Structure formats: C-alpha cells, structure tokens
Amino acid sequence: MxxxxxxxxxxxxxxxxxxxxxxxxxxxxxxxxxxxxxxxxxxxxxxxxxxxxxxxxxxxxxxxxxxxxxxxxxxxxxxxxxxxxxxxxxxxxxxxxxxxxxxxxxxxxxxxxxxxxxxxxxxxxxxxxxxxxxxxxxxxxxxxxxxxxxxxxxxxxxxxxxxxxxxxxxxxxxxxxxxxxxxxxxxxxxxxxxxxxxxxxxxxxxxxxxxxNRIVDFHTHSTCSDGTLTPKELVNHAKKSGLSAFALTDHDSVDGIKEAKEEAERTGIEFIPGIEFSAAENTETHIIGLFINPENETLLKTIEKLKGSRKRRMEEICFKLRNLGMDITHDEALEIAGGNFVGRAHIAKLMVEKGYCETIKECFEKYIGLGKPAYAEKNELSAVEAVKAIRAAGGLAFLAHLNQTGYSLEQLEELLLKLKSAGLNGIEGYYPEYTAEQISDYRALAEKLSLCFSGGSDYHAAMKPHIQIGVGTGDLYIPYFVLQNMKNILKID
Known part of the structure; x- marks a missing residue:
C-alpha cells in the first residue's frame, strides 16, 4: 500500500x-x-x-x-x-x-x-x-x-x-x-x-x-513536439515504467495521438488524448487539454493558427541569441528536431551542443526562459482562447505548471477566475518542480475556486534527462483516483 x-x-x-x-x-x-x-x-x-x-x-x-x-x-x-x-x-x-x-x-x-x-x-x-x-x-x-x-x-x-x-x-x-x-x-x-x-x-x-497502487501521468511529450521518443516509443516506455494510464500532451499538436492510441490499445495501457497549448495572458501560460477529440474543427483551427507564429517566435529567439554572440540558427534547430516542429528545448539542445551552456535547464534559466534576454513573447493565442478550444473539443482544461507563470498568488487567483469563466476545470496540482510551499498554496487556491487537479511529470525523455515519466525527479506520485475524478466530471466510465 x-x-x-x-x-x-x-x-x-x-x-x-x-x-x-x-x-x-x-x-x-x-x-x-x-x-x-x-x-x-x-x-x-x-x-x-x-x-x-x-x-x-x-x-x-x-x-x-x-x-x-x-x-x-x-x-x-x-x-x-x-x-x-x-x-x-x-x-x-x-x-x-x-x-x-x-x-x-x-x-x-x-x-x-x-x-x-x-x-x-x-x-x-x-x-x-x-x-x-x-x-x-x-x-x-x-x-x-x-x-x-x-x-x-x-x-x-x-x-x-x-x-x-x-x-x-x-x-x-x-x-x-x-x-x-x-x-x-x-x-x-x-x-x-x-x-x-x-x-x-x-x-x-x-x-x-x-x-x-496504480499511478498515472497527464503531462508528456513526444517527437511530435519537443520530446525525443516517438508516440509509439513513449507508450511502450510508459507501460514499461509501470504506469496504468497516461496522456500525450504535445505542444500545440495532436499529430501523435493516433499512433499513441493504437499502440496503447495494443499494449493494454489506458491512454488519454491531450494537448498543451502555448498561450499568453499578460504572462506565458500553458493550458493542458485532456480527453480531447483530436479531430474537432475548432481545435484544429486553433492549432493551425499557431503554426506560423511558432516558427516566427523560434526564429526571433535564434536572432536574439545571435545578437548575444551565439551562433544559433533556426535551420540547425530544425535539424535537431527532426521534423517541422521546433521548440525552445530544441534550441536549448543546440546551445548545449555548441558549448554555450552545460545543460538545457541552464539555457532556460539564463537565456530563453520567461523574462530572459533571448525570450520571445507569445501573443498569437490567449489562454482564454486555449481553454475555449479545449472545451469545444470535449476536453477538460487545466492551467499547467503555475510556478512558471511568474505570478504572485493574488495574480494567479485573478488569472484563474478569468480562465474559469471561460471553462477552465482545474490546475496541475502535481508537478515535479513545485516546492512544498507551492504545493500547499496552489492546492488551497484550487479548493477556494472549486477547481480540480491534474498533474504530470512534463516528460520529454532526453530533452529533460532529470525528469522521469510518472515520477518526475523521484518524488512525484499521482494516484489513479485523480483520473477517476476527471471521469466523474465528464460522466464517463
């Protein structure tokens, strides 16, 4: 037990x-x-x-x-x-x-x-x-x-x-x-x-x-965004790691859901189709969608809207890095990504390979994270729009990793009230980078606003080698009843 x-x-x-x-x-x-x-x-x-x-x-x-x-x-x-x-x-x-x-x-x-x-x-x-x-x-x-x-x-x-x-x-x-x-x-x-x-x-x-003793993970990424495992490989890794259920939540993409769902059915692990929208609401906000219909028209139109803006933003980050004296180009990052999706993690990996930083985490903390000198603002999709797109696709919407917004508790409460009026269901109450104080504060805020919990490791495989699926840095544990509570809200078995 x-x-x-x-x-x-x-x-x-x-x-x-x-x-x-x-x-x-x-x-x-x-x-x-x-x-x-x-x-x-x-x-x-x-x-x-x-x-x-x-x-x-x-x-x-x-x-x-x-x-x-x-x-x-x-x-x-x-x-x-x-x-x-x-x-x-x-x-x-x-x-x-x-x-x-x-x-x-x-x-x-x-x-x-x-x-x-x-x-x-x-x-x-x-x-x-x-x-x-x-x-x-x-x-x-x-x-x-x-x-x-x-x-x-x-x-x-x-x-x-x-x-x-x-x-x-x-x-x-x-x-x-x-x-x-x-x-x-x-x-x-x-x-x-x-x-x-x-x-x-x-x-x-x-x-x-x-x-x-079943455990779940509602926040993972594949090669369809900035993870390094294919959707099929991710499913098998989740199964091998002892998870009973997991969600694929690629950034601004549902391209991996079909492959992951088919492999999950073959291997016998419960699979939840998801997405992580990169949005803005006076600060960088990420909205997780779970139980989405990946073929929903509103959802797909929202994703399409982001494709061009993502490339523009990544090119701007590379431009700022070059102005800081680093030889970083979007084409090189695209080669590392191995496809059409380039995220900050790919740029960070390139920075590490070229010796500008020792770790991907250092890249974010010094250069490309929120408020850092090479950061590029997101303004194409508001968090409210992201929530509405997820709800239109039949999903549940959650504000991800609250600690990364840079907001005080008072500002977070104001943001959550705004997003709740648009249909937000909850927050990530489980996340490997939360401090003990943040866990208590964020959960208390969720209870005050009648919001439920999601949570996950934010697994990217080799892109975040210190984060393991299901357990984060070793002390993350999301019980199965968190998933059951979501099903109760959706009134599904």
Missing part, C-alpha cells in the same frame, strides 16, 4: 453521526419555537467554522454561540447511543493498524470527548495521535494539522486525509497531501461534487483507493 500515514476526520467519517447532529440542531430550534430543518437544509448550510451554519438558520439576536455550543454538546451526549461507527470503520481501522500504517484523528471535538468516544467504539488502539480541539466552538483544524504535520517530518506523498467536508479538503490542501471525501457525512455528495472534490460513497470505496 502506498500510504503509510492516514489522517482521519472523526465526525461524519469514522462515526456516522449526521442524524445525531441534525437532531441536536432541531432540538435547539424547537426550544426557540422555530421550525425544524431537513437533512437537505443541513447539507446546504453546514460549514466551518460552525458559527456560519447558525447564521443561516437563526436571526442575529438569537446568535449566542457560546450558549448554542454548550447546549449542542449536552444534546449530543444525550443522543450518543443513537450514534455508531460508519459501516466498515472498525474492520478497516484495525486492518490498517495491523499492517503498520500510522493513523491519526484530526477532529473539531474537544480532545477529552473524542478520546471518550474512540474508547467507547473500541478503536483507540488504532491511532498514534488524536488531534482534538481546545474548545467547543468547532473552529478550523488547519493550524493544528500543520503544526503536527511539521513535527512528523514525513513525505507528503506518503500521506492522505479521509474526511467528509470541504473543510477537510481545505485541511488536506494546506498540508499538500491527497484527500478523499465520503458522501455520507456532514455535507453530502451534491455540495462536494459541485466543488470538484473526489467523493466516494463508503469506507469500502475508501479501502479500494488506499490499496490501489
């Missing part, structure tokens, strides 16, 4: 106490002479901090939250015998404990109350640590989780959070770890799926995910 550290939410995840919570709320409303709420009402209004929930159902002059909280906990204790473990919780928790998996509870309950309930249900031995609250106000769990996670000093890829609310997703994103939500808890499937959260129906489904 991949995950060696599991963070569990308690209420609504390990214990099935939604009925108890609803009864406590209606007991309070009855005492105030007000009408009870339904389960749908509860799902609609519940939030963290919980005081926001009461603002929805009570007028301001009745919002004595200290008294409400005290009475709620009294009523909850009175109804506790009506509350039990979620189906399958006892067996799964003990199974994971026997396997040596480290398990922790992060709960809004007061620590003493949580410990009492855990003992009552016979599961206290399963947990290394209970992260309980200091008061009854059901406030955010994020700060407690972050402090404890830092103390653990573990690899983010080894951890997952299982919960039932958007606040649990928010907590997982703050830690930069994977998250799966259950639909039987305190917010229900409809709200969770509206926010593109990966949601399952039961702990049996959670167990399947925990024991599913």
């Amino acid at each position: 991949r995950y060696s550290h599991i963070f569990w939410d308690f209420n609504g995840t390990i214990i099935d106490d939604v009925g108890n919570a609803l009864q406590c709320v209606n007991d309070m409303l009855e005492r105030k002479g007000r009408q009870p709420i339904t389960l749908d009402d509860y799902y609609t209004y519940v939030e963290t901090p919980i005081i926001g929930f009461y603002r929805h159902i009570l007028p301001p002059d009745e919002l004595d939250f200290q008294d409400i909280s005290r009475q709620y906990h009294s009523d909850y204790a009175r109804h506790i015998n009506e509350t039990g473990l979620a189906e399958g919780a006892y067996e799964l928790l003990h199974k994971l404990k026997a396997m040596g998996v480290h398990q922790y509870i992060i709960t809004a309950n007061i620590l003493s109350e949580a410990e009492e309930l855990i003992e009552k249900f016979g599961i206290s031995a399963c947990f290394d640590k209970i992260l309980g609250a200091e008061n009854t106000l059901a406030e955010s769990k994020i700060d407690r989780a972050k402090v404890f996670f830092k103390e653990l000093n573990i690899n983010r890829n080894d951890a997952i959070l299982i919960g039932d609310t958007l606040h649990d997703l928010e907590t997982a994103n703050a830690l930069g770890i994977d998250c799966v939500l259950v639909s039987y808890g305190h917010q229900g499937r409809r709200l969770l799926e509206e926010h593109n959260a990966f949601t399952v129906n039961s702990l049996k489904d959670v167990e399947k995910i925990l024991f599913d």
Whole structure:
C-alpha cells in the first residue's frame, strides 16, 4: 500500500453521526419555537467554522454561540447511543493498524470527548495521535494539522486525509497531501461534487483507493513536439515504467495521438488524448487539454493558427541569441528536431551542443526562459482562447505548471477566475518542480475556486534527462483516483 500515514476526520467519517447532529440542531430550534430543518437544509448550510451554519438558520439576536455550543454538546451526549461507527470503520481501522500504517484523528471535538468516544467504539488502539480541539466552538483544524504535520517530518506523498467536508479538503490542501471525501457525512455528495472534490460513497470505496497502487501521468511529450521518443516509443516506455494510464500532451499538436492510441490499445495501457497549448495572458501560460477529440474543427483551427507564429517566435529567439554572440540558427534547430516542429528545448539542445551552456535547464534559466534576454513573447493565442478550444473539443482544461507563470498568488487567483469563466476545470496540482510551499498554496487556491487537479511529470525523455515519466525527479506520485475524478466530471466510465 502506498500510504503509510492516514489522517482521519472523526465526525461524519469514522462515526456516522449526521442524524445525531441534525437532531441536536432541531432540538435547539424547537426550544426557540422555530421550525425544524431537513437533512437537505443541513447539507446546504453546514460549514466551518460552525458559527456560519447558525447564521443561516437563526436571526442575529438569537446568535449566542457560546450558549448554542454548550447546549449542542449536552444534546449530543444525550443522543450518543443513537450514534455508531460508519459501516466498515472498525474492520478497516484495525486492518490498517495491523499492517503498520500510522493513523491519526484530526477532529473539531474537544480532545477529552473524542478520546471518550474512540474508547467507547473500541478503536483507540488504532491511532498514534488524536488531534482534538481546545474548545467547543468547532473552529478550523488547519493550524493544528500543520503544526503536527511539521513535527512528523514525513513525505507528503506518503500521506492522505479521509474526511467528509470541504473543510477537510481545505485541511488536506494546506498540508499538500491527497484527500478523499465520503458522501455520507456532514455535507453530502451534491455540495462536494459541485466543488470538484473526489467523493466516494463508503469506507469500502475508501479501502479500494488506499490499496490501489496504480499511478498515472497527464503531462508528456513526444517527437511530435519537443520530446525525443516517438508516440509509439513513449507508450511502450510508459507501460514499461509501470504506469496504468497516461496522456500525450504535445505542444500545440495532436499529430501523435493516433499512433499513441493504437499502440496503447495494443499494449493494454489506458491512454488519454491531450494537448498543451502555448498561450499568453499578460504572462506565458500553458493550458493542458485532456480527453480531447483530436479531430474537432475548432481545435484544429486553433492549432493551425499557431503554426506560423511558432516558427516566427523560434526564429526571433535564434536572432536574439545571435545578437548575444551565439551562433544559433533556426535551420540547425530544425535539424535537431527532426521534423517541422521546433521548440525552445530544441534550441536549448543546440546551445548545449555548441558549448554555450552545460545543460538545457541552464539555457532556460539564463537565456530563453520567461523574462530572459533571448525570450520571445507569445501573443498569437490567449489562454482564454486555449481553454475555449479545449472545451469545444470535449476536453477538460487545466492551467499547467503555475510556478512558471511568474505570478504572485493574488495574480494567479485573478488569472484563474478569468480562465474559469471561460471553462477552465482545474490546475496541475502535481508537478515535479513545485516546492512544498507551492504545493500547499496552489492546492488551497484550487479548493477556494472549486477547481480540480491534474498533474504530470512534463516528460520529454532526453530533452529533460532529470525528469522521469510518472515520477518526475523521484518524488512525484499521482494516484489513479485523480483520473477517476476527471471521469466523474465528464460522466464517463
């Protein structure tokens, strides 16, 4: 099993106490002479901090939250015998404990109350640590989780959070770890799926995910753009590397999709047709399209529009390099590319071959990357146009490698809001060059805007020898449920 550290939410995840919570709320409303709420009402209004929930159902002059909280906990204790473990919780928790998996509870309950309930249900031995609250106000769990996670000093890829609310997703994103939500808890499937959260129906489904070691990669390149493996070779390399599914996302091209799809069908690896559009939106932006129809007319017209502009841009880069004293021509780069497509990676390879830089990475960092002296601006295709072309082709659209935009978080949020209005589905939440801080920041931003995750290695074979398919620099791991979440959004099997 991949995950060696599991963070569990308690209420609504390990214990099935939604009925108890609803009864406590209606007991309070009855005492105030007000009408009870339904389960749908509860799902609609519940939030963290919980005081926001009461603002929805009570007028301001009745919002004595200290008294409400005290009475709620009294009523909850009175109804506790009506509350039990979620189906399958006892067996799964003990199974994971026997396997040596480290398990922790992060709960809004007061620590003493949580410990009492855990003992009552016979599961206290399963947990290394209970992260309980200091008061009854059901406030955010994020700060407690972050402090404890830092103390653990573990690899983010080894951890997952299982919960039932958007606040649990928010907590997982703050830690930069994977998250799966259950639909039987305190917010229900409809709200969770509206926010593109990966949601399952039961702990049996959670167990399947925990024991599913399949990995995927949604960002790779072939010789049809600036990779060095043919589409057929790339498929076989992905299969040999242990991937269960992968996407071909060549720059501004779908030329390799037919060959890759046929080879994938022959070898038995799941294949996702894709593209990576090079676009501009006041900065360089790349938009990944997945599950596209490569024969879509709008998509093909957009690609055709870029062909001439790409050549112009690459020639401009070569011209600037010559002005910097480097003997670099477009014809030489085209020869290295071995076809009609020339990208910056081909120019960088030529620069290395001629001794102007030691590595391709150095070429980008010193000369041809965004804002560097030989960089040429992209202005033929806006990111909005790229998103619309992908959606017209039936695909999902994602903003790629957010760290390369040069934008602050505030600027990224503004960009993402603009792209979301055009149909953007998500961001690359997994990428080998993200720092730990960027992982947390970008995922938190995605959760705030109800965007889902894609991710990938950005594999180019020999063009980026330090990047390996599926694993990046060695610590990238994209679980199969990320792909399943995309399929859920598209409503496909």
